[in-house]
Amino acid sequence: MMLLKDILYGVSLSAVSGSTNIMVNEVHFDSRKVEMDDVFVAVRGTITDGHEYISKAVESGAIAVICEEFPELMVNGVTYLKVDNSNSALAVIASNFYENPSKNLKLVGVTGTNGKTTVTTLLYDLFTKAGYKVGLLSTIRVMIHDKQYPATHTTPDVLSINKYLSQMNEEGVEFCFMEVSSHGIHQKRTEGLHFAGAIFTNLSHDHLDYHKTFAEYRDTKKKLFDDLPKSAFCLSNVDDKNGLVMLQNTKSKKLTYALKSYADYRGQILEKQFDGQLLKIDENEIWTKLIGDFNAYNLLAIYATACELGLDKIEILRLISELETVDGRFQYFISKDKIKAIVDYAHTPDALKNVLITINALRTGNENVITVVGCGGDRDKSKRPVMGHIASEMSDQAIFTSDNPRSEPPMDIIKEMENGVEPQNTKKILSIEDRGQAIKAACKLAASNDIILVAGKGHETYQETKGVRTDFDDYKELQKALESLNK
Known part of the structure; x- marks a missing residue:
């Protein structure tokens, strides 16, 4: 238990009704979790408004309520605090309640449209290999040293973040790498955290269903860097046209990385193959199992971050050479018929384009590229025709299918993808609503040495339709379909 006034340190209060010199048990923003002597914070969400549940929280035992508007009925013995x-x-409050755990380790945030999961996961792997106790907050999983917890959002809610960070303190974790989404920044989930550094990967078309304009999306990302303390570092990809924008107002140490531009950390791709690529970083050549220009950028960001956090440069390069592909990120295998099968999380136009550029750069020209791709329901609709255009333009055959249609009819989404297909590419297109059948069709169309790309879901192991999640794993489905061809 803690004193209410202690967890309010640093909170700007516009009105107070009741005493702050009381002991409180837990803090919640979900009224269903409130018990006796808890604090309830009424948050306005995109779907529900926590202010509508203040009376329910009080009935459940809340001893204090934090809100933007006082309710009409204020119960005696309950403290009400008004905030902007x-x-x-x-x-x-979350940081204070868990005793500001981010100050007791080096927390590095990674933001950008693509690459967040790869960069955070590989930094976790590299620092773990280097012998440190490390934390990870990512889309795929949460790691507290060697203990794994399931991930629910790209950026968890602030109470969960601080609870995880507090557990990391208890475990003696020295470094934590965290994915930071635009939603998380906009919803203030990163406020109250003490970042030792932040990385900008890139910015392209995504989440315009939420942010409405690209400028708002960009400026939301930028806020992470604007709020960094002077003691932190800011590492930005200046090959991206928004890279320098991220550095404009930050008080932190400004650092850049690039493959094409002048930068503090520069890299070069010397050789590309399907089983890896040869990179030049800081005048040192290094072979890596991760392929593609996008991974060259990711590895350069990892190298620069590790340098800024004090690791030895040659040791960093040695460890990078040992890193394996992240689940669902250009994860591939070769079938008995010598068909190259690739699963990738690419669910934005830029990510899909980058993966197909990588594939087309590695092919000999004598094989076909068959792409299976869909677009999520209840999400940014404007990217659907763009995804359809890219898949049909850059593949020999494209199969449009379902990818978490959620509440929307899958064929409506597919038709919007078809709208982006140029007339000369219409003969390349197949539309198959069932994702499993679409993958099977791709495998039947493929001949020896052909390349199949299944894009969009990556590490996800479910398909969400009308609020119901059913088991579905692209990698396993692809393996099963290719194996069945040999029976």
Whole structure:
């Protein structure tokens, strides 16, 4: 238990009704979790407004309520505190409640449209190989040293973040690498955290269903860097046209990385093959199992970050050479018929384009590229025709299918993808609603040495339709379909 006034340190209060000199048990923003002597923070969400559940929280035993508007009925014995922004208040309260755990380790945030999961996961792997106790907060999983927890969001809620960081303190974790989404920044989930550094990977078309304009999406990402303390470092990809924008207002140490431009950390791709690529970093040549220009950028960001965090440069390069592909990120195998099968998380136009550029750069020209791809339901609709255009333009055969249609009819989504297909590419297109059948069709169309790309889901192991999740793993489905051809 803690004193209410202690967990309010740093919170700007506009009105107070009741005493702050009381002991509180837990902090919640979900009224269903509130028990006796807890604090309830009423947060305005995209679907529900926590202010509508204040009375329910009080009935469940809340001893204090933090809100943007006082309710009409205020119960005696309950402390009500008014703030301008409940999300910001919750972020500060969460850090205080867990005794500001981010200050006791080096926390590095990674943001950008693509590459967040790869960069954070590989940094976790590299620092673990280097002998440190490391934490990871990513889309795929949460790691506290060697203990794994399931991930639910790219950026967890602020209470979960600080709870995980507190557990990391208990485990003696020295470094933590965290994916930071634009949603998380906009909803103030990163406020109250003390970052030792932040990385910008790239920015392209995504989440415009949420942010409405690209400028708003960009400026939301930028806020992570604007808020960094002077003691932190900011590492930005300046080959991306928004790379320098991220550095404009930060007080932190400004650092850049690039493959094509002048930068503090520069890299070069010397050789590409399907089983890896030869890179030149800091005048040293290094062979890596990760392929593609996008992975060259990811590895350069990892190298620069490890350097800034004090690791030996030659040791970093040695460890990079040992790193394996992240689940669902250009994860591939070769079938008995010598068909190259690739699964990738590419679910944005830029990511899909980058993967297909990589594949087309590695092919000899005598094989076909068959792409299976869909677009998520209840998400940014404007990218659907763009995805359809890229898949049909850059593949020999494209199969449009379902990818978490959620509440939308799958064929409506597929038709919007078809709208982006140029007339000369219409004969390349097949539309198959069932994702499993689409993968099987791709395998039947493939001949020896052909390349199949199944894009969009990557590490996800489910398909979400009308609120129901069913088991579905692209990698396993692809393996099963190719194996069945040999029976």
